[in-house]
Amino acid sequence: MSAAPSGKGITVTDKVKVRIDGEVISASAGQTILEVARTSKKYIPALCYMEGLSSVGACRLCMVEVSGVARLVPACTTPVQDGQAVVTTSPQIEAYRKMTLELLFAERNHVCAVCVSSGHCELQALAQDHGVTHVRFPYSYPRLSVDTTHPRYVLDHNRCVLCSRCVRTCAEIEGAHVWDISGRGVGSRLVSELQRPWGEATSCTSCGKCVQACPTGAMAEKGWGVEEMAKERAVVSRLTSMRGGR
Amino acid sequence: MDTKIKIGTCWLDGCSGCHMSLLDIDEGIVAVLKKADIVFGPLVDAQEWPEGVDVAVIEGAVSSQDDLKMAQTARTRSKIVVALGDCAVTGNVPAMRNGIPTRRLLERIYVEGATATPGVPTDGVPALLKQVVPLHEAVKVDVHVPGCPPKPNAILQVLSDLLEGRTPDLGNKLRFG
Numbered sequence: 001m002s003a004a005p006s007g008k009g010i011t012v013t014d015k016v017k018v019r020i021d022g023e024v025i026s027a028s029a030g031q032t033i034l035e036v037a038r039t040s041k042k043y044i045p046a047l048c049y050m051e052g053l054s055s056v057g058a059c060r061l062c063m064v065e066v067s068g069v070a071r072l073v074p075a076c077t078t079p080v081q082d083g084q085a086v087v088t089t090s091p092q093i094e095a096y097r098k099m100t101l102e103l104l105f106a107e108r109n110h111v112c113a114v115c116v117s118s119g120h121c122e123l124q125a126l127a128q129d130h131g132v133t134h135v136r137f138p139y140s141y142p143r144l145s146v147d148t149t150h151p152r153y154v155l156d157h158n159r160c161v162l163c164s165r166c167v168r169t170c171a172e173i174e175g176a177h178v179w180d181i182s183g184r185g186v187g188s189r190l191v192s193e194l195q196r197p198w199g200e201a202t203s204c205t206s207c208g209k210c211v212q213a214c215p216t217g218a219m220a221e222k223g224w225g226v227e228e229m230a231k232e233r234a235v236v237s238r239l240t241s242m243r244g245g246r
Numbered sequence: 247m248d249t250k251i252k253i254g255t256c257w258l259d260g261c262s263g264c265h266m267s268l269l270d271i272d273e274g275i276v277a278v279l280k281k282a283d284i285v286f287g288p289l290v291d292a293q294e295w296p297e298g299v300d301v302a303v304i305e306g307a308v309s310s311q312d313d314l315k316m317a318q319t320a321r322t323r324s325k326i327v328v329a330l331g332d333c334a335v336t337g338n339v340p341a342m343r344n345g346i347p348t349r350r351l352l353e354r355i356y357v358e359g360a361t362a363t364p365g366v367p368t369d370g371v372p373a374l375l376k377q378v379v380p381l382h383e384a385v386k387v388d389v390h391v392p393g394c395p396p397k398p399n400a401i402l403q404v405l406s407d408l409l410e411g412r413t414p415d416l417g418n419k420l421r422f423g
Contacts, residue, residue: 114339118422124423133392135380136382139341141345
């Protein structure tokens with residue numbers, strides 16, 4: 001939706017006005033609700049969204065109410081429309097966000113006490129911010145592998161939330177596309193080069209941007225102990241903005 | 247007449263770090279003990295969980311038959327149950343064995359891993375449960391205090407809230423790991 005002359009000979013300025021939690025905000029057409037909300041310092045939580053990457057709506061934490069729409073919609077993939085009214089928080093939304101976080105914990109083995117990313121983890125921080133004191137669902141305790149074949153990095157499936165930020169970082173920023181998600185539902189797994197161990201993936205440039213993009217301790221540099229793997233998450237977003245958003 | 251609040255504590259499958267953190271509330275313990283007595287737990291001498299306890303503070307995950315029995319006794323005889331620390335709240339490190347069948351686990355450690363007298367111990371040790379579960383999957387839990395261990399100020403806040411009759415709210419002291 002770039003600036004194009006409309007049928008009436010008036011140039012469409014591509015400006016829209018939306019109402020977020022009651023406040024009228026002007027935005028550009030094509031922007032998502034999440035982008036607009038964050039620019040105007042409105043809080044919407046998200047795990048799979050990362051500035052500079054395409055949006056996939058995978059984590060369902062950014063669900064918001066849009067007037068006239070009966071169901072909740074993901075803010076990261078829903079474009080703003082003129083006159084739209086968005087509600088970013090309500091008891092119902094909060095209940096779903098909490099539940100979503102608890103289900104993420106129940107699905108894999110997230111053991112904060114022995115995790116390299118404890119204290120720097122977006123999942124842990126979100127749980128704490130949203131008052132998740134415990135997980136009401138039974139844990140599934142899957143047996144999952146840890147890929148240590150890469151000389152510099154580790155992939156621990158126990159901590160993976162399938163956000164696919166690594167997949168998109170590698171494909172869209174580095175242009176190597178080493179990563180993909182295989183399988184369906186709870187059987188989904190992150191794979192490098194069609195199931196080849198990471199260390200044998202010939203297309204991997206060892207740039208490490210996937211590690212920096214990972215919100216949890218699923219990807220880490222080797223050699224760090226518990227709580228030591230702080231990440232440079234801004235690097236991915238910065239690279240995109242330096243390319244002028246391409 | 248003794249009107250002090252009765253606190254019982256116990257330690258299931260954990261490392262005792264949460265009890266250490268409880269002791270780490272420093273002079274806060276004086277304020278707590280002005281209002282409450284610790285009537286059972288590793289810190290005192292009582293042999294059996296008494297009846298009529300007001301607050302049960304339970305560390306550790308439920309991992310063996312003994313853990314389960316202790317959790318159930320504490321629950322039945324106490325008004326409020328507090329799950330203290332990540333093991334009680336999430337299963338944490340003890341639950342990392344859950345993907346492995348218990349027999350296989352015990353043989354790996356006590357037979358394959360033993361050099362002196364290989365053999366799975368059976369005397370004087372409780373049978374392991376098939377799966378380690380967090381406390382709230384075994385008994386009803388009223389208050390969750392995560393952390394590995396929970397910070398002393400988080401423990402003190404929860405205890406103070408309970409002693410003053412407030413519903414505990416950890417707020418920004420909520421922390422996993």
